[in-house]
Amino acid sequence: MSEGTVAKKQKLSVPFDYDKYLRPKKLPHIWCPGCGHGIVLKALLRAIEASGLNKDDICMVSGIGCSSRTPGYVDFNTMHSLHGRAFAFATGIKFAKPNMKVIVITGDGDALAIGGNHFIHTCRRNIDLTVLVYTNAIYGMTGGQYSPTTPLGDIATTSRYGNIEPPFDACKMAEAAGASFVARGTAYHTLELEKTILEAIKHKGTSVVDIIDACPTYYGRMNKYKSATHMMEVIEKDGTVSVKQADKLPPEKLEGKLLRGVLYKTDRPEYCEQYATQVMGKATGK
Amino acid sequence: MGEAALKLPNIRINEKLCKGCSICVDFCPTNVLEIKGTVVAVKDLAACTRCQLCDLRCPDFAISVID
Ligand SMILES: Cc1ncc(C[n+]2csc(CCOP(=O)(O)OP(=O)(O)O)c2C)c(N)n1
Ligand code: SF4
Ligand code: SF4
Ligand code: SF4
Numbered sequence A: 001m002s003e004g005t006v007a008k009k010q011k012l013s014v015p016f017d018y019d020k021y022l023r024p025k026k027l028p029h030i031w032c033p034g035c036g037h038g039i040v041l042k043a044l045l046r047a048i049e050a051s052g053l054n055k056d057d058i059c060m061v062s063g064i065g066c067s068s069r070t071p072g073y074v075d076f077n078t079m080h081s082l083h084g085r086a087f088a089f090a091t092g093i094k095f096a097k098p099n100m101k102v103i104v105i106t107g108d109g110d111a112l113a114i115g116g117n118h119f120i121h122t123c124r125r126n127i128d129l130t131v132l133v134y135t136n137a138i139y140g141m142t143g144g145q146y147s148p149t150t151p152l153g154d155i156a157t158t159s160r161y162g163n164i165e166p167p168f169d170a171c172k173m174a175e176a177a178g179a180s181f182v183a184r185g186t187a188y189h190t191l192e193l194e195k196t197i198l199e200a201i202k203h204k205g206t207s208v209v210d211i212i213d214a215c216p217t218y219y220g221r222m223n224k225y226k227s228a229t230h231m232m233e234v235i236e237k238d239g240t241v242s243v244k245q246a247d248k249l250p251p252e253k254l255e256g257k258l259l260r261g262v263l264y265k266t267d268r269p270e271y272c273e274q275y276a277t278q279v280m281g282k283a284t285g286k
Numbered sequence B: 001m002g003e004a005a006l007k008l009p010n011i012r013i014n015e016k017l018c019k020g021c022s023i024c025v026d027f028c029p030t031n032v033l034e035i036k037g038t039v040v041a042v043k044d045l046a047a048c049t050r051c052q053l054c055d056l057r058c059p060d061f062a063i064s065v066i067d
Helices: A003-009 A037-051 A067-073 A086-096 A108-114 A116-125 A170-177 A190-202 A216-222 A228-237 A271-283 B023-027 B053-057
Strands: A058-062 A077-080 A101-107 A129-135 A181-186 A207-212 A240-242 A258-265 B010-013 B033-036 B039-042 B063-066
Touching: A037 A067, A037 A129, A037 A190, A037 B053, A058 A067, A058 A086, A067 A077, A067 A101, A086 A101, A086 A108, A086 A116, A086 A129, A086 A271, A101 A108, A108 A116, A108 A129, A108 A170, A116 A129, A116 A170, A129 A190, A170 A181, A170 A207, A170 A258, A181 A190, A181 A228, A190 A207, A190 A258, A190 B053, A216 A228, A228 B023, B010 B039, B023 B033, B023 B053, B053 B063
Parallel strands: A058 A077, A058 A101, A101 A129, A129 A207, A181 A207, A240 A258
Antiparallel strands: A181 A258, B010 B063, B033 B039
């Protein structure tokens, strides 16, 4: 089903007053023409509206990278931290203010390369954070070095002859490490992404959404994509299948495709609650 | 047919924010939009079905379609 048809079937969340959640004076944002990060941000803002959360009860935390520039444009409590360290800062904020909805914005490089260890232990603790990983298969900000999600054989400034490092799947890693909500979306399927992010926001525990989006400037140009649109069609539309459709498809149709939608969800004790009851409760004799 | 059915949509373009990436032009199912110079422009307003795809996929908060 095309997004247009979905739009007609679903109660439409557009036109939408994005300004309500933005710092409009900070626009235009720094992202290049066609960069997927802006499309993802719009889906996130619509999901936040649907969640009914108050702006002041949200804290958005990021690391470093083009994706991590996101908090600079939004009117929540925000923190732009250090490369790979968004999880550590977010953990501190959540711990100090357990009623705050803490949303982590991170790139595939930020979360899975330099921040990989923090990512794993955030998931293991199942601390209540909403984690959005903007997966564009490249280090955009620093000029197009390959990342842990760059496909085999692809060109980056650090893999001129083709990448020889096998990529890993952020969703599988999050699930294995203990995250209690794991999902994937794309910028192309923007209404579906909005719903997935809303589910992630509502879930208690570490909620990871791996979001496939495009860096036309580096990944796109080096790998011979004609435009941002071309990348969205090939990588995001043709390169993914929704979990709902996947059951009905023969294995050969699923080969090489990433699954979209909620991939794993469970109820598991959340870290801040455990700390309050198991540690503080015992220490104070209550 | 009532008045409302004949009313043309209002496509708002913010030229200060548009970066001319062409995503909205490429995905519009009825060819309403075009790139003129460095930004998007409306070519055929009557063809617009208000499907909202242009707004949904614009990365730059630069286009919206009101009623
Ligand atoms: C400690 C440290 N090491 C390296 C860098 C340089 N650096 C800045 S952003 C970045 C990668 C960003 O890639 P990603 O997180 O995928 O975000 P994108 O720019 O693609 O959105 C790197 C290596 C840094 N800022 N700090
Ligand atoms: S370099 Fe890539 S990721 Fe960074 S803003 Fe440009 S298109 Fe987006
Ligand atoms: S609302 Fe749909 S038909 Fe109208 S301009 Fe936008 S994409 Fe085209
Ligand atoms: S998608 Fe947005 S930024 Fe790109 S050409 Fe259309 S209005 Fe301009």
